[in-house]
Amino acid sequence: MTIEKTGIKLQEILNLDRSSKKLIPLNEVEITISKQQILLAVKTILKSGIWHLSAITCQQLENEFVLLYHFWKSGGLTLLISLDENNLQIDSICSLVSGAEFYEREVREMFGIEFLGLPNPTPLLLPDDWEGGYPMRKKEPASQEKSNENPLQDKGKSV
Amino acid sequence: MSKITVPIGPQHPLLKEPLSFLVTLEGEKVTNSTLRLGYVHRGIEKLAERRTYIQNVYLIERICGICSHIHSTTYCQSVEALLGLEVPKRGLYIRMLLCELERIHSHLLWLGVLSKNIGLNTLFMYAWRDREIVLNIMEEISGGRVSHAVNIIGGVRVDINEKHLSLLQESLQELTIRVEEILRSIENDRSFRARTRNIGYLSLEDIKRFCVVGPVARASGLDMDIRRDAPYAAYDELDFEVPLMTEGDVWARSILRILEVIQAIRLCTQIIHNLPDGPISVSAPRRVPAGEVVSRAEAPRGEVFYYIHSDDSQKPARLKVRTPTLTTLITLPGQLKNVQLADVSAVIAGVDLCIACADR
Amino acid sequence: MNQLDLFFRIFIFPGFLFLLVTALFLHWLDRKLIARFQGRVGPPWYQPLADLVKLFAKEDILPVGSNLFFAALLPLISFASVLTASFYLPIAIQSAPSFQGDFIVVLFLLSMPSLMYFLAGWVTRGVYSVIGGNRALLQYFSYEVLFLLAMSGTAIASGSWSLAGIRLAQIKESPFIFIQIIGFLLALSGLIGKLKREPYDIPKAKSEVIAGALTEFSGKKLALWYLTIQLQTMVGLSFLIHCYFSGFWQMNTISGFFIFLLLLIILQGVLSAISAIYARLRIDQLVHLNWHILIPLALLHNIFILLI
Numbered sequence: 029m030t031i032e033k034t035g036i037k038l039q040e041i042l043n044l045d046r047s048s049k050k051l052i053p054l055n056e057v058e059i060t061i062s063k064q065q066i067l068l069a070v071k072t073i074l075k076s077g078i079w080h081l082s083a084i085t086c087q088q089l090e091n092e093f094v095l096l097y098h099f100w101k102s103g104g105l106t107l108l109i110s111l112d113e114n115n116l117q118i119d120s121i122c123s124l125v126s127g128a129e130f131y132e133r134e135v136r137e138m139f140g141i142e143f144l145g146l147p148n149p150t151p152l153l154l155p156d157d158w159e160g161g162y163p164m165r166k167k168e169p170a171s172q173e174k175s176n177e178n179p180l181q182d183k184g185k186s187v
Numbered sequence: 188m189s190k191i192t193v194p195i196g197p198q199h200p201l202l203k204e205p206l207s208f209l210v211t212l213e214g215e216k217v218t219n220s221t222l223r224l225g226y227v228h229r230g231i232e233k234l235a236e237r238r239t240y241i242q243n244v245y246l247i248e249r250i251c252g253i254c255s256h257i258h259s260t261t262y263c264q265s266v267e268a269l270l271g272l273e274v275p276k277r278g279l280y281i282r283m284l285l286c287e288l289e290r291i292h293s294h295l296l297w298l299g300v301l302s303k304n305i306g307l308n309t310l311f312m313y314a315w316r317d318r319e320i321v322l323n324i325m326e327e328i329s330g331g332r333v334s335h336a337v338n339i340i341g342g343v344r345v346d347i348n349e350k351h352l353s354l355l356q357e358s359l360q361e362l363t364i365r366v367e368e369i370l371r372s373i374e375n376d377r378s379f380r381a382r383t384r385n386i387g388y389l390s391l392e393d394i395k396r397f398c399v400v401g402p403v404a405r406a407s408g409l410d411m412d413i414r415r416d417a418p419y420a421a422y423d424e425l426d427f428e429v430p431l432m433t434e435g436d437v438w439a440r441s442i443l444r445i446l447e448v449i450q451a452i453r454l455c456t457q458i459i460h461n462l463p464d465g466p467i468s469v470s471a472p473r474r475v476p477a478g479e480v481v482s483r484a485e486a487p488r489g490e491v492f493y494y495i496h497s498d499d500s501q502k503p504a505r506l507k508v509r510t511p512t513l514t515t516l517i518t519l520p521g522q523l524k525n526v527q528l529a530d531v532s533a534v535i536a537g538v539d540l541c542i543a544c545a546d547r
Numbered sequence: 548m549n550q551l552d553l554f555f556r557i558f559i560f561p562g563f564l565f566l567l568v569t570a571l572f573l574h575w576l577d578r579k580l581i582a583r584f585q586g587r588v589g590p591p592w593y594q595p596l597a598d599l600v601k602l603f604a605k606e607d608i609l610p611v612g613s614n615l616f617f618a619a620l621l622p623l624i625s626f627a628s629v630l631t632a633s634f635y636l637p638i639a640i641q642s643a644p645s646f647q648g649d650f651i652v653v654l655f656l657l658s659m660p661s662l663m664y665f666l667a668g669w670v671t672r673g674v675y676s677v678i679g680g681n682r683a684l685l686q687y688f689s690y691e692v693l694f695l696l697a698m699s700g701t702a703i704a705s706g707s708w709s710l711a712g713i714r715l716a717q718i719k720e721s722p723f724i725f726i727q728i729i730g731f732l733l734a735l736s737g738l739i740g741k742l743k744r745e746p747y748d749i750p751k752a753k754s755e756v757i758a759g760a761l762t763e764f765s766g767k768k769l770a771l772w773y774l775t776i777q778l779q780t781m782v783g784l785s786f787l788i789h790c791y792f793s794g795f796w797q798m799n800t801i802s803g804f805f806i807f808l809l810l811l812i813i814l815q816g817v818l819s820a821i822s823a824i825y826a827r828l829r830i831d832q833l834v835h836l837n838w839h840i841l842i843p844l845a846l847l848h849n850i851f852i853l854l855i
Contacts, residue, residue, distance in 0.1 A: 053265075054265070054481055080400075098494070127514060
């Protein structure tokens with residue numbers, strides 16, 4: 029099924045009104061859904077033959093967080109979900125799309141969004157002993173205040 | 188047999204960039220492996236929010252050394268879409284020329300790395316010697332061997348004159364002969380086949396499940412190429428094929444990449460014969476109106492994805508980069524199950540890792 | 548006079564100095580030929596010597612917990628065993644003391660370095676060293692058998708287990724290379740495995756186990772290991788030349804000396820070509836190749852020689 033038809037089908041199944049769909053540049057259809065509908069939306073998309081997930085983006089706006097799921101099949105389909113900043117939880121889609129694991133882990137460590145059901149919730153890019161909070165949020169500094177000395181380094185002796 | 192944990196990385200002769208693998212061995216068989224990224228994480232996305240769009244062109248090029256031009260192409264493409272600019276045809280053709288030259292360079296480099304890892308040093312030396320031809324061309328055109336800084340928002344910065352065109356024609360002819368020799372030797376060499384055949388197999392279902400892109404996906408039978416399916420720059424005006432193989436092992440990936448090099452040479456030849464006249468860029472305003480844009484391009488390793496959200500200012504509100512190596516990294520622990528230690532080097536080299544891209 | 552002559556023979560020619568110079572020359576030839584095959588220029592003639600001199604000046608460190616006494620002893624034992632093997636061989640066509648059974652003694656002494664290599668991996672206690680040492684031992688069981696079987700073809704054909712006897716048999720009839728060409732090729736393949744050259748350099752595969760059992764060595768100990776390998780090449784090739792090509796010259800003559808050198812250079816060229824052409828084999832492919840194909844071939848060859 030093409031992106032156009034899938035967009036129309038999504039609007040039917042999820043009971044979305046016409047303003048939820050808009051076209052953004054370079055051939056992308058963006059559909060706004062609510063966070064409870066994510067699993068149903070992804071199932072519909074997979075059933076219509078679109079299985080390639082390009083990325084999961086997160087962005088912090090003034091008083092909300094926005095999650096974007098980018099699908100593609102000869103044309104792009106993006107799902108936009110708005111999360112309230114006091115309740116940063118959403119279902120993980122790793123059970124449907126295994127390739128989403130790395131993207132969700134990165135969003136989790138950078139923005140602090142909790143993905144329920146994420147199989148391996150460990151940091152992807154940040155070090156294991158990171159103490160700096162969530163780096164990609166607006167008010168956070170980009171680095172942590174810690175010395176660079178490695179406590180695990182063993183200074184051996186020469187023969 | 189007792190279990191040994193062999194650390195592969197962060198520093199290891201096998202890896203060109205730091206990546207940590209802890210491989211658990213029983214005898215010579217790998218039973219488990221864990222992957223750890225993040226050694227080259229520089230926080231590009233956060234840095235991009237503090238720089239203007241023009242400064243970001245400089246920053247984006249430095250995400251990766253081998254695929255620097257494709258990153259800046261995708262970025263400039265997305266900002267031009269937000270601004271509503273139309274890049275003149277000559278600029279688009281020069282962009283495509285460098286994209287294809289970079290693809291040739293990346294695949295020849297990768298072939299050298301794979302050969303060195305399986306012990307065939309002669310092929311490593313030959314592939315890197317042929318890579319020098321491409322690097323010479325790129326240096327003549329742009330001034331840099333690896334990092335070109337050719338793209339600007341609105342077009343390209345350098346023009347191609349008659350001297351460049353004649354150098355290109357000679358070099359491409361020489362390169363065709365050499366690459367066809369390399370292809371013949373890979374297909375027929377028994378020791379190469381013995382080390383790469385049936386190693387690191389990925390089925391088409393695995394590819395679809397993990398959303399893998401690039402030559403790794405095409406070697407398992409997935410027919411996806413952004414240049415053909417969603418053409419950017421001026422790819423819809425050029426004629427090329429997308430090679431496809433179904434064996435899904437490291438050998439198939441090697442053959443596929445060399446076939447892609449041959450197609451890239453064909454594209455370069457078409458570009459230099461059909462180069463239109465005209466300006467190479469248009470001027471771009473500094474302030475970008477509000478909006479969102481999603482753009483994709485075909486890097487040597489697969490689909491590279493950019494998302495930019497702009498509020499009405501000179502700096503982007505959010506820049507998201509997703510590089511193709513991240514998709515192939517997910518498949519590595521699965522490929523390394525029940526493989527011998529000696530095959531670990533072939534498998535890791537076969538997926539063509541670019542960790543600087545993956546870590547950003 | 549006798550003392551001076553003995554001193555000259557042991558230390559200068561064909562003793563230490565000549566052996567070292569020729570070993571370094573063969574190593575340089577190897578590197579230069581491989582470089583030319585790969586389209587590169589290759590090192591200048593003094594490179595192997597410069598490498599050794601540099602290594603002698605480096606700091607000698609080993610990981611905490613390694614057995615320092617053995618780590619110092621093992622390179623010495625392997626170097627000494629290869630040098631001792633050279634005393635029984637008529638290197639450069641100078642006659643050497645020979646007795647019944649010295650063929651076996653030379654074979655045994657030439658195989659000592661592999662055992663010492665395995666122990667070196669064990670003693671320095673690094674992950675890569677232990678894996679490299681294990682692989683060397685696995686390879687040892689395949690290659691020593693092949694080498695012994697193939698070389699025994701010459702002993703069987705000459706009816707004696709002494710090197711002088713092998714030479715006499717070749718002078719009487721014809722050099723063994725003509726009839727036993729298959730045995731010669733099998734012995735050459737066994738020698739490649741013994742020396743851990745490509746395509747059988749699995750124990751020291753750089754992309755898998757960094758440097759195998761020698762990963763943790765540095766300084767003078769590493770210099771001794773490198774010297775051992777280079778000397779082993781030369782002594783191994785001389786062994787092959789003596790057992791297969793002996794009828795071509797008279798002992799203790801100048802022309803014999805030059806023929807010997809020429810043969811050494813040709814054989815080293817063959818080894819370099821084989822190293823440049825093939826990729827490294829995996830350990831299971833190597834064991835399969837040996838035990839399923841090469842060793843049965845050697846057995847058949849020996850039976851054939853017996854029957855003639």
